[in-house]
Amino acid sequence: MARTKMGEAEIEVAMAGLPEWNLAGDHRSISRRFNFSNFNRAFGFMTQVAMEAEKLDHHPEWFNVYKTVDVKLNTHDVDGLSELDFQLARIMDRLASG
Numbered sequence: 001m002a003r004t005k006m007g008e009a010e011i012e013v014a015m016a017g018l019p020e021w022n023l024a025g026d027h028r029s030i031s032r033r034f035n036f037s038n039f040n041r042a043f044g045f046m047t048q049v050a051m052e053a054e055k056l057d058h059h060p061e062w063f064n065v066y067k068t069v070d071v072k073l074n075t076h077d078v079d080g081l082s083e084l085d086f087q088l089a090r091i092m093d094r095l096a097s098g
């Protein structure tokens with residue numbers, strides 16, 4: 001199931017595919033800072049991510065100031081990381097680079 005808590009080995013493999021993301025010290029969340037060229041780009045990114053998050057039924061914790069978006073992903077239902085966090089992270093990377 002996508003929303004089950006991942007183990008350490010699975011987390012390590014998933015992190016290897018996401019070089020821009022940081023694993024929290026307690027291994028319960030991942031984070032990344034996205035920098036855009038202006039506010040419209042940053043907010044456009046957030047709008048696109050919001051639609052994908054709804055489809056996945058998995059939602060980011062994020063903080064926007066001007067053209068920067070700080071994202072933290074975790075699965076509160078399992079108090080840790082699940083596949084959904086990594087799916088959403090990959091979607092965000094794709095949308096930010098496209």
Ligand code: H2B
Pocket residue numbers: 057058059060073074075076077078
């Ligand atoms: N988002 C995140 N980030 N973690 C969750 O555990 C989660 C979610 N659970 N979005 C979902 C919604 C759950 O509350 C609903 C009922 O499916």
